Amino acid sequence: MDLAKELKNRLKTKPILLMTHLVLGYPSLAVNREVIRQMTTNGVDCIELQIPFSEPIADGPVILKANQQSLESGISVEECFSFGQEMAAAFPQVRFLFMTYYNIVFKYGEEAFLHRTKAIGFCGTIVPDLPPEEGQSYLATSKELGLAPVQFFTPTSTDERMRAVAAQGAGFVYCVARRGVTGKQTAFDHTLDQYLSRCRQATDLPLAVGFGISSREDVALLTGKADMAVIGTATIKLVDAQGPEAVGPFIAGLLAGD
Template sequence: MQRISRAFQQAREAGYAALMPYFTLGYPDAPTSLEVIEAMAEAGADLIELGVPFSDPLADGPTIQHSTHMALEKGMSVRACLELTAELRRRGVRQPFLLMGYVNPILAYGVERYVADAARSGADGLIVPDLPPEEAETLEAACRDHGLALVYLVSPTSPPERVALVAGRTGGFLYLVSLTGVTGARSELPPGLADFIARVRQVACTPLAVGFGISTPEQARLVGQLADGVIVGSALIEAAGRDGHPAQAAADFIRALKQALHSGG
């Protein structure tokens, strides 16, 4: 959790919002996903969200759904994802890792076992989009025991009392879903995003990172002027799958996002 806080602090002191790209572990296959994530780290990602494939990713749009389906077809599992996370650490990737996955695989694996193995693999926190705080006491306790952040999400439709509750329970940062809908590249930012961020800022004590629908460097720049972190997933996966050099394409896209964030600070 301290590494997550330090990443946001370092970005803030440098005058820009932290960049947190998402990539699905095992897509399009395990070796390629490792190469892509290494390239993202070298290109300047501040934190990295590692997608744990699941057969029913209800918060995700077509791009991430396709990537998780392909990863599962190639044999990816929770255990394999943790092994890839550990391999990334062995290869020298130092950025904080957030494992983004759904609750059913965690329950099937075993909550305590999952958190302990995640910590051993080098993860710094968990994002579980379909787990509300009211049902998360066991996972929260395990995360506290093993020093991991459990990151919660709020959306534009969250009422003020709900925002205050979630903001008080989240660890590391608060994930702001920019729109009502699933993940996926969008042609423009949703109206009202600035007001939503300002509303959450009034009650949050942690950094605010915005995800869902951020597709271009210009959109990242605009969000970075309002929030502490910018999360990009679907557009990155699309860029990586556009030609035969996914690691290079991902690195180029990360550099473009970083340049925009620096210019908007």
């Protein structure tokens, strides 16, 4: 499965795609299961399932707390694989990816981790703390297996760096909307427009924009400038405040009026 090609096909009938994120085991796998059901039945295209890690350096306080509480409850990598396999089988219309940090991959065994990811029906991985220069075996094994090793652009990336990074990845490029960690509100201004224009010029891969995307207005402002909006912290906050049943209407509302 060529993820980039599939996403481009989906864009023929949708103005923008949605990718959501949740932390496995927070607050429980049972709640994760219901949240994913709500997401998949309301138009989400991709879901990144985060395997919890004790030091998630790219994540803000909401996702950090979710990682810590999931680990305290005893979630294991094996449970994450089993749950992921169940979700990929139950919701074949959605593309699932694992998001985690390289320590998890390294401890499990890089080849074993990637082979298992492929075997359970996932289409790729997102490992934010592994630059391509340090991940050549990870990149090569991913591509051999047909998995997308998603790479990152940041606002501080030079045009040359963007082209070099994109050439190493597959599936789509995750464009970090601003400096810092996840969860803070992103300013949708001329600076962001210029950045996304640079991203577009650097690669033919679809562009997914995340960090601080939380409303229908945010998604509307990204439409036409990016291919996929990434919603993470907003849904975790929503589940904490209102329960998993609030997720479906929220997701449906993100695309309302488009």
